[in-house]
Amino acid sequence: MKHKKVLALALTGVLVLSALTGCKSSSSGTETKTDSKGNENAAKDNITITMMYSGTTAENDFETEVLPKLVHEAFPNITLEVTKLPDDQYYTSLKTKLASGECPDMILVQPKYAGANSVIGLAKAGYLAPLTDLKIMEKVGGAGLESFNYNGEVYGVPGGVTILGTYYNKDVFKANGLSVPTNWEEFLNVCETLKKAGIQPIVMGDKDMYVMQFGLYQLAANVVYPSNPSFDDQLRTGETKFTDKGIWDKTIEMYKTLYDKGYIASNSLGLGAQQAIQKFVDGEAAMTFDGSFNAAAIQAEGAVSFERGYFPLPGNETGKQVYASMAMGAGPAIYSGSKHIDECKAILEKWFDGESDIYKAYADSGKVIVTYGYGSDKVNPLFKDFLDLYNKGNSFYWCNQGWPAGTENEMETLFSESIGGQKTTVEDIVKGMQSKFEELNTEK
Known part of the structure; x- marks a missing residue:
């Protein structure tokens, strides 16, 4: 619909972790602890989380190079493996992986009905885990919630205005x-x-x-x-x-x-x-x-x-x-069949908190128009x-x-x-x- 003002993509909920050592259980059954910096460290097994995105890779690519490195720094027990494919190949691969039950833990979804990876289509089919409980959703504007909503639940994180x-x-x-x-x-x-x-x-x-x-x-x-x-x-x-x-x-x-x-x-x-x-x-x-x-x-x-x-x-x-x-940009979602849903949610909380090293690198990548937090006052002059x-x-x-x-x-x-x-x-x-x-x- 016709926009009246810049959407309040204020995904500014911060992953609130105690400065004291605490622990919680994860969907993988691995107990995690937080250090003084708010980073989670595995008390037991290391895990690998997979993510598949679409788009064109560039030098020092955010998703394939920068994000995995920063995720590992924030969560030393997590290794993030990212595959990035041109759009047509991404759609074909996603369809195959969903049908086989071997979908990556995190995938890129489009708002509303857009594309073969539309959030409504995938959520309706039961392929996505609800993300409504993420703290970052507390300040997502109405348009952001509506664009990634199906039957009252939010299933994707808006990637920003594109x-x-x-x-x-x-x-x-x-x-x-x-x-x-x-x-x-x-x-x-x-x-x-x-x-x-x-x-x-x-x-x-x-x-x-x-x-x-x-x-x-x-x-x-x-x-x-x-x-x-x-x-x-x-x-x-x-x-x-x-x-x-x-x-x-x-x-x-x-x-x-x-x-x-x-x-x-x-x-x-x-x-x-x-x-x-x-x-x-x-x-x-x-x-x-x-x-x-x-x-x-x-x-x-x-x-x-x-x-x-x-x-x-x-x-x-x-x-x-x-x-x-x-439009509201495509963003990450979590596969409902993932064995690491809690860990994926923790990554998303950190990624979109407005102030973490991951968020800063995301803002500096130039892939999205940042409207909150770090870099919001330094929008690319092209835009x-x-x-x-x-x-x-x-x-x-x-x-x-x-x-x-x-x-x-x-x-x-x-x-x-x-x-x-x-x-x-x-x-x-x-x-x-x-x-x-x-x-x-x-x-x-």
């Missing part, structure tokens, strides 16, 4: 006399100017089809929701349809225009998400659509040095307000304009958070066919999305 936007090469823009576009017509003019100058305007890694959402959802924030913020809720009641004229067909047609005109590199279906990021970093394209969660990778050193900028893709008409695509829009209520959540998981996959598959030369029309795409939505919608 953004979809347009990263751009400020040096290239300046050299070609370009400024940040404020509406769709201006954006197309920017792309045409760059193309005529022999510069690839945009690069995308559509081989990983989920990245198609990065541009489409930005456009939808300006085309679909300003006139009807309840569009997705009404999909479930049948009051609206993807096939309604001038809504999703317009959104998809606008995005397809960027491919038809060659503004998005023609070999996008042969590039993975990481390859596209690298091409942008190496100065081979002036823009790329991506999220705040990949800011570290986007800002990494490449073949050429240039200043980065970030703006919302302006799908608005001239004279109309531009809206940003911003400032987005937060201004967010504070003014000029943003909308990511579309697929309101759809049953799988609807977005149908959109991606059909759009891929369309830009891949298979003569799939925009009408075919919206019909396919509507059909898939009706097939998957269980709230009829």
Whole structure:
């Protein structure tokens, strides 16, 4: 829904541990003791906790490198082993592991209905352990609780506010006399100017089809929701349809225009998400659509040095307000079949307490927009304009958070066919999305 102010993601509950030596029992049957620093040390066996996340790894990656080290420092008896996979591989692997009963202790879940790892879908199937009793939940804002809630229980920890936007090469823009576009017509003019100058305007890694959402959802924030913020809720009641004229067909047609005109590199279906990021970093394209969660990778050193900028893709008409695509971010959850549920909860309490070394490293990673505790006064300058829009209520959540998981996959598959030369029309795409939505919608 339309946001009125920055969500109070104040996950500031602190893991309150006695300074005196105390002990408690854990789900693994291992007695733990706390030291004077509030860290837990095993009185008996050491344990290994596994975690699986999705995303693009970067140098000194938080989840795979920094987090395991800091967890072991805070909990010397715990070894955290993390596997990180590209989104499509993550979804496939998660499905297999859940079906086999060999799921990692902690996994990444998406808010509401978003994706194959949606918190509602996984909680409904009984795969997640309730986290409502975590102390950090005491100060989670209403939107955070609602986004990870199923039947009155909270099953995931919000990862923070995340953004979809347009990263751009400020040096290239300046050299070609370009400024940040404020509406769709201006954006197309920017792309045409760059193309005529022999510069690839945009690069995308559509081989990983989920990245198609990065541009489409930005456009939808300006085309679909300003006139009807309840569009997705009404999909479930049948009051609206993807096939309604001038809504999703317009959104998809606008995005397809960027491919038809060659503004998005023609070999996008042969590039993975990481390859596209690298091409942008190496100065081979002036823009790329991506999220705040990949800011570290986007800002990494490449073949050429240039200043980065970030703006919302302006799908608005001239004279109309531009809206940003911003949402509650994905976050960790605990597998209900884990033998170490208590230990996993202790890690989450420490991770999101607002002041621990783990939290500080998380804030410094640039993967999330920190709105409380350490680093909240040092938000990445790239995100400032987005937060201004967010504070003014000029943003909308990511579309697929309101759809049953799988609807977005149908959109991606059909759009891929369309830009891949298979003569799939925009009408075919919206019909396919509507059909898939009706097939998957269980709230009829």
